[in-house]
Amino acid sequence: MITAEGLVKRYGAKTAVNDISFTVRPGQVTGFLGPNGAGKSTTMRMIVGLDRPSEGRVTVNGKPYAAHRAPLHEVGALLDAKAVHTGRTAYNHLLAMGATHGIGASRVREVIEMTGLESVARKRVGGFSLGMGQRLGIAAAMLGDPSTLILDEPVNGLDPEGVLWVRQFVRHLASEGRTIFLSSHLMSEMALTADHLIVLGRGEIIADAPVADIIAGGTRPRVLVRSPHSSQLADLLAAPEVAVIRSEAGVLEVTGVAASGIGDLAAQHGLAIHELTPLSASLEEAYMALTADAVEYRTEAVR
Amino acid sequence: MTTITPPLAHPSQRARSTSLSFGGVLRSEWIKLRSLRSTTWSYLIVIAISLGMALIMSLSMASGMNGGADASSMPAADQVSLVMQSSVFGVFFGQLVAGVLGVLVISGEYTTGMIRSTLTAVPKRLPALAAKAVVLFVATFVIGLLANLGAFLVSSVVFAGIDVSASITDSAIYLPLLGGALYLALISVFALGVGTMIRSSAGGIAAVLGLILLVPTVLQMIPAEWAHDLIPYLLSSAGLGIFTSTTAEPAGDALGAWLSLLIVLAWVGASIAGAAVLLKRRDA
CATH class of the missing domain: 3.40.50.300 (P-loop containing nucleotide triphosphate hydrolases)
Structure with a gap:
């Protein structure tokens, strides 16, 4: 102790x-x-x-x-x-x-x-x-x-x-x-x-x-969406509390909406979805979020 | 590095029944002193210097004497003095090695980071310094005494060739031999204190050797009486008095053996006191 x-x-x-x-x-x-x-x-x-x-x-x-x-x-x-x-x-x-x-x-x-x-x-x-x-x-x-x-x-x-x-x-x-x-x-x-x-x-x-609390509390859950209609879907998801990242062609990483919400939305508009995966947050992400303001020696992001 | 041994299932009771003690810290410092090559080398050099210098000194004295008066007709006291001078001559050089060793005993821990292990095991810190001083003092005294005894034997053999002799039971012989060893031991403890304060090998050695070699010369060169008056109170001058004084008490300009010893003890005391204060106060 x-x-x-x-x-x-x-x-x-x-x-x-x-x-x-x-x-x-x-x-x-x-x-x-x-x-x-x-x-x-x-x-x-x-x-x-x-x-x-x-x-x-x-x-x-x-x-x-x-x-x-x-x-x-x-x-x-x-x-x-x-x-x-x-x-x-x-x-x-x-x-x-x-x-x-x-x-x-x-x-x-x-x-x-x-x-x-x-x-x-x-x-x-x-x-x-x-x-x-x-x-x-x-x-x-x-x-x-x-x-x-x-x-x-x-x-x-x-x-x-x-x-x-x-x-x-x-x-x-x-x-x-x-x-x-x-x-x-x-x-x-x-x-x-x-x-x-x-x-x-x-x-x-x-x-x-x-540890479990820090992982859960430190990051918001993200969902990976693969769809041939990704840009239409991104427009439909747009909202103040929702963040959408286009990581590659046809793939979105969505924060702020649960996987079920995205699936329902796609169904309403008749958009096909090939993959819909909730991404579990890692401790690393939680840690980065926590310490984002507290880093003593910050390096430039690699461009 | 391929074996993975699972840790013991039950904490070993044997290991837990012990506790930190000064006797343990002494044993630890003794293990540390004897398990470094620098210690072995330093002590071998002290012995080699003593024997070598005694040989050179006695040979040159003996050859100088053959050309002059019959040496064997010299008064016994003069014969004893010749053998004594030759026997302790090595201490002049041995003190430099003892000083270097004293610094290294602690500066080696600072430069390698070992000091953090030492102070984690002995968090009150001062027992570690005290144990280092005791172990270093005893080991250096024993080596110094062996070196001086060897130097006496070498000198006796050489002087026997010109019928000059001295007995080890004569206090004018055994007191200087003991005094020389005592001075070497005290120099090493003084240097330990300096090394603790300075925390670097190069800086500590420079400070100790500078005080022994440089300061007396510099004072000698200053054309003022006060500078010359200070010289007998310097560490190395007073140290010389411990093992070359012909008198125990002060007589005329000579301080005598006891006063010389007191002066050296004051130097050692100041060094260790400064070391103790800084060791206790500073972050490791």
Whole structure:
């Protein structure tokens, strides 16, 4: 359980995180979404005390992270896959991390096995690929068998198999009753992995709801219509609340009217329809709609 | 990377029964120090420099003596002084390596990002700095002592050739050997503090070496009495006093071994205090 109350983080004149409050609950995967620079990593660093909040407070299982007797048993954090000395072997890195809490070599071997690092454990981390670095970061986070896991972009740089592994891994950990707080840029991945979403934009929370609610609420349903009379149909559908996009010849994407309404209208006017498909909204679209005003670094659309 | 192992079904109780302790942090820092090649190299260089410098120094002293008066008829105290000077000569150079190692122990963590792992495991932060200082101090002292003992053996063998001898049970021998090792250990801890404040390898090494090598020379060149008066209180000058003083108490212009040690401790204390304040205050 992570509880943030009125968290603020300023760097000089710039406010990275602006008065956010949220709760991350046990037994589910909570996704943390937001454009680059929205304040996700800063927020995660404040949870484990690496950054000091300018205002407000954040607790883990009722106490500030640093106040716990055994912080690594409370929270495992993967904040940056590169938070490892490149000259040390993976095994020695984990051994040194664990030693602080009296966690011994047998647990180190367990987490190495758990993350599939057996073949490279005795190699220096400097030669690791991004994917192996991520696995090592997850192994380090699991050392203390923590009840809460904070993973910042854990699938960054992983191959499809690794992405699948992380998804199954965090779902399993959540099913054990642990608190999982996961940030990612991959919306499709988040839709498959998370139960609940907190969306951050420009340092503020713009959504905090179950994934299904965000997908349903964030976009209006669209209907794909294929018809030889598409332009006539488009004229008939025209109304203030209806948007019609001609994506290719003979195909319309209609927003604001249900599929049944379009079908009825076509029948009344005797227009043939070859396809009428309600398009389910994706999390990605919902996310884009939510954060449209909150993007820090906007790129020009490709023309 | 093809194995996918499902996570353990039951959280391991064994891992959970432990907690964060200073003893654990000490063990962690010891594992970190010994698992880097830069440590091994630094310590090997300290030993090689001590032995090499003792050999060069004793050979040149011994050959200079053959042409002059019969060395074996020298008073015992002078013989002891010759062997002592030759035995600790390497410390002048060893201090540079100890300083570099001290900086790297922490700056290496900042440049690689390891510091975030360290401070996540030890969120109160200061125990991590303290453990680093203790481990670095003990390891450098032990290596420094081994290096100085080796240098004494090398010098003794060379001087035995011209019938000059000194016993290790003589306090004029074993105190400088211990003092030299102590100074190396204190320099490394001083450098650890500087590295923590500056957080970069290049900057930290430049600051430490600059203070040891450059500042005494610059003060020497300033044509003012106050500048010359300051020189004995510099880290490297006072450090020299720890292992080359002929007196324990201040005598004349000489500060003596104990006062020299106090001055070096003040430098180390200031460096570690500054490091502690900044480490606690800054975002990692």
